[in-house]
Amino acid sequence: MADDEDDPSSREISKCWLAMKALERHDLDECLEHCNAALEKNPYDQQMWYIKTRCLTLKNWIDDTELEEEGVAEVLMDEHATAAMPRPGTSLRRPGTRTQTGMPNQGIRPTTSSGRPTTGFLRPGTSTRPMTNKGGVEGAFRGNRPGTTRPVTTSGRLVRLGTASMLAEPGGPFINVDKLDLRKYAQRPALARVLCDYILHHDRNPKKAVELASLATVNAGFDDWWWKHRLGKGYYQLGLLRDAEKQFKSSIADMPTIDATLQLANVYIRLDQPASAIRVYRAGQTQFPGETSMLLGEARIHDALNDMAAGVALYKNVLQWDATNVEAIACMGAHHFYTDQPEIALRFYRRLLMMGVNNTELWNNLGLCCFYASQYDMTLHCFERALQLADDDNMADVWFNVGQVAIGIGDLNLAEQAFKIAVSVDANHSESFNNMGVLDLRAGKVDQAIANFQTAHELLEFAHEPLYNAALTAFKLGQFQRAFEKVEKALENFPEHEDSLELRRQLVQHFNLL
Template sequence: MDPMFLAYSYFRRRRFEDCATACGKLLEKNPYDQAAWALKMRALTEQVYVDEVENDEEGIAEMLMDDNVIASVSRPGTSLNTPATAQGPTSQAVRPVSQSGRPLSGVVRPGTQSGRPGTMEQALRTPRTAHTARPVTSASGRFVRLGTASMLSNPDGPFINLARLNFSKYASQQNVAKALFEYIFHHENDVKNALELAAMATQASQFKDWWWKVQLGKCYYRLGLFRDAEKQFRSALQQQETVDTISYLCKVYIRLDQPITTIDVFKRGLETFPGDTHLNTGIARIYEGLGDLNNAVKYYKEVLQNDNTNVEAIACLGTNHFYTDQPEIALRYYRRLLQMGVYNAELYNNLGLCCFYAQQYDMTLTCFERALSMASDELMADIWVNIAHVALGIGDTSLAYQVLKLALASNNDHAEAYNNLGVLEMNWSHIDQAKSCFLSAMQNGPHLFEPHYNFATLSEKIGDLQSSYKGVKKSLDIFPEHIDSKKLLEKLQEHFSML
């Protein structure tokens, strides 16, 4: 079998390591074989390729040193960095929020967990993104052209020495330039050289190739030059409208904290690509980040009308129905995920909660047992806390106390477990233990309003009105619409006015 044909066969079957090895043997025989050189570049690129549309997680450095946001104090409903304060399903008393102030989503996406990281440890967590495949074009013949000395591969060094590469020469060779750019951008992660090659290739194509403009925009985005990236993406869209380019442009506006503009771009994209799943999902995510869950549900349902196996839409709709007192309907969505082959601890945990609130008690403990058997160390504490809620629901406070202790044994920094444990201690008149639990919950969960309100209630009960006043004020700072906090504050103010 022809070695080059075998290498192409490996590539089509996504056996990229075997493809790179086969191309390396060809290059050992003929170092100027441009076809083998280009194919090896593509094979090496595909091994590390990550879809740039989804690979976007802001760390603590980007949040603290971002000079591209238009307004530091934005109007309500116009910023993704401002927590939602609307009543109804977005209320923190009904639906819990993340540390960034956003309502908890049905799935974990880049940007939903550490949009505003509270600690350096959270900022250092890397997002998990799946490798995506690209179609390979079939070649009917083998064309070998002699290259330059820069194509020589050194087995003891890097495959391509970028310092010796003549970018101006390769920029005019479109059949090699695109593979070379992706190799530099994804495999070598050298944005500076990738930007130089893309700029030369754009000039060589007389600014008529939209693909190179998109690559320029990706390089500018990586470098933090969002306005330059916006210009390139908009110019590319004028020549050729694609879903990926629309998604890249929306990423720019999200980093600039312009969600309304992002939604407008997505909707204009839907005029060209009606019913596209990615565009509808993008709109739903923005509305969810803004706390407008009614519109988010509308677009998630639109996604399911076009793709009834979309895991994200099913999970988010199930979450929304659960927090709007419809556990029976939420149970249908989660059962659908189970039928589709989604098999993890999070799903069984949600099934257990839905069964409990839907009064299907025979399945509740079975689902939680399955969730515990599959859970990782990070998730174990959350499942124990949910089991404690079930124990409290059936009136077994002793079991709830033991389960909360198990949650803290799994994760000693779990704020919700400390808060619930403090409530139990307070009901049993263990004042010092309750106060210690509430202080630990406030320290580990600064985004939660419940520990502050509970601490204020405890302080008011033992006569420490100053501490109670500080606690209820902090609770209202986090969640201004909490009615019980408002009542306690009015009571304290009335007491202070009488003194």
């Protein structure tokens, strides 16, 4: 550049070209540098403005096809409920209502902290379930893990991201959207599109984006799929789900795209209409065969509805298209583990290991598979690795599993110590409290056991084990009232639990006797 310093026009062009090239290379910082330099000279340079807008959008872009966590406001002020009546098998709120024979039920396959059957892969949003009413305000504020809180609203989190991205810029925000005359921009399709994406992904101001997109779609004569798609996105972020649904549908009718299909399915998931979401994914699969994100999306819904068999078939399909899909491999591993095939599960997890996944959870699962496949020499090594990699979030889980293995080899002292460590790492680890209660009960420390079961239940409302254990203990002590309360709650969480049913039968017999 130093060579042609005296020719201003050529320098100008080369800056622009350099910025474009940097953008192509995704070297966003370099691109920004060029843009800033050029815009300082001439703030009205439209092509540089265009490039900088693209660049900032890309810099702050996050994949929004994954379902995000629901906020408190969404949970408490949900006005989209289609029916207040329970809809067994067709609602994400009550995953337990659909069980099929031949598949492991809650007794074998544990549930997550929010009552969903565990899958092999932790995803945002799917590990929590949309709240049932019994949680109330308190339940709504409670986050995924005990002791954490939910964000207030989903869009609130986006807004925060937006302010963060603005603060990161020296010299204030690049575009002040509030001052722009959107009507003017809407007439210029190319500029309007980058501006719209900028508002959505950089400023995170869906209200403005909707304003711009609705003006633009009018200008485009209501037949531009792109604008409808962005309009839907904006509505979705604003929580106007029915409007979003309309826009996405219309966009797909004009021009089927993967993104719009995924977003439309997300809308249905938020509306708690899993059957419609599955229909959308199926339609998308015929349009885009081999698109794994749709297959995965459908599989996740089946998982959330407790329909494992259908989910597994889809995961297999995903692996046929993409043999390195971590989520599908992990879910297959979990499925085989819970259907008494730890050896096969081991192979899936080893595949993950070979693909370079190296974290606590994987080593932990490998350790459990080795244990249940009777490969004892490997078990402890795996847990050692898991503990080396563990941090405060997941160390308790590893120690819990060490405790389980210790029970498996009959070393109850080690088991108790492991559970104690788990609790000391994470004071909210409900499962460990429950197991400590069982061990206490075996050691004859009844009061301590009852206290442990109580703690376990408070920390994890959706588990039936601590409730049933507490009920049984109370029953044996002759405290029928308490036993009845507990067993009722246990059955709420797991309606088919045979032992709880038997216990309740006996209690009712006691009550009805005159």
